[in-house]
Amino acid sequence: MRRSNTLNLGTGMFMVLGFAALFFLTTQTTNRGLSFGSTPHYDVTAKFDNIGDLRVGAPVSMSGVEIGRVVKIDFDMREYKAVVLMRLNAKYNQIPTDSDAAIYTQGLLGGKFIGLTAGGAETYLKDKDQIAFTQSAFVLESLIGQFLANSAKGQSAADAPVSPEKTK
């Protein structure tokens, strides 16, 4: 009897461990995650013309320190802008209201994240506030397009090295 009990206990523990692993895989490695033990936080929004491939869960950082995460991305049909909801750690509650939010890229091909740059206002961002000054994601295609247009303009059509058909 005693042996069978320890055996049952061991088997039960194995089953629990296995299902815990399954649960971890489904919630923690995918974006369906439930966040456990949520730390105190407040939410601010920002509207961007273009967010590139910013994803939910991307970090929000200030001077390179992560202070929050993107929790929701929506589209505003009246202004035709992307609305990004950021959840910031309540520890960092002295961010001036005129701060600037910009979307940056980690590494050359890495994911996007939001960088906040502090402004000079005396009032601080609160829950449900909106960051007014934003700077869109750097979209490689449009930058290349701009570069091609500029280089074509700068040179005569005869010796333009790149895509001469773009010049009229």
Place this chain on the structure above:
Amino acid sequence: MKELWHRASDSLIGLGAEVRFLLRLIILVPGALLRFDLIMAQIWNAGALSLVIIMLSGLFVGMVLGLQGFQLLQRFGSEEALGTAAAIGLVKELGPVITALLFAGRAGTALASELGLMRATDQLSAMEMMAVDPIKRVVVPRFLGGVIAMPLLAAIFSVIGIYGAQLIGVQIMGIDSGSFWSQMRAGVGLSDITEGIAKSAVFGVACSLIAVYEGYYAMATAAGVGRATTRTVVTSAVVILFLDYLLTAAFL
């Protein structure tokens, strides 16, 4: 030529016998579920006792993935993608396949030699004489134990592997922990996880079936038991890799 034909028909007969054995087991599954204590003991044998080897292998596979992935991704300046790469690789491929191979080596051989020895020492015939169906009493619980244990073992393998990759990538190579996890969450979908679970469930059925089949029909000699264990490992490995290819193609 005739020899070849005999070989081919032999293996076809073997395949047919194995599938019929599987159907026989499946019919007996509902009845066996009533004796859950027997299944529990087999989950312990097949699953819990394989934990150490699964966890250790998972850790090292994850760490190797972390190192190799980091070296490769560094060339493109996107080390943060290591989380996604390691998680997808582990959950979809390495987790189910390596777990199944280890399972065949650790639990499959144990099952086959146990059943083979029961056959060799006439325990199975003795049961039949006492009007106890040995398939129902001995084989089905072992089969079910393996089937239940395998997906859980594969999940544990993947989780430990992801932490192994995280250990190398974040703690040693200095990738930002936030982007490691957030890129993983962005890159791994629920469908990847279900693919991994489906694969490991299929491997669980295949490995357990092969082990109990080889054991149950082992020749009743010492050499027969040895042959049964060897064949379990060899057949399992080939079948796992073959099924893995089929399932991957099906899920694409």
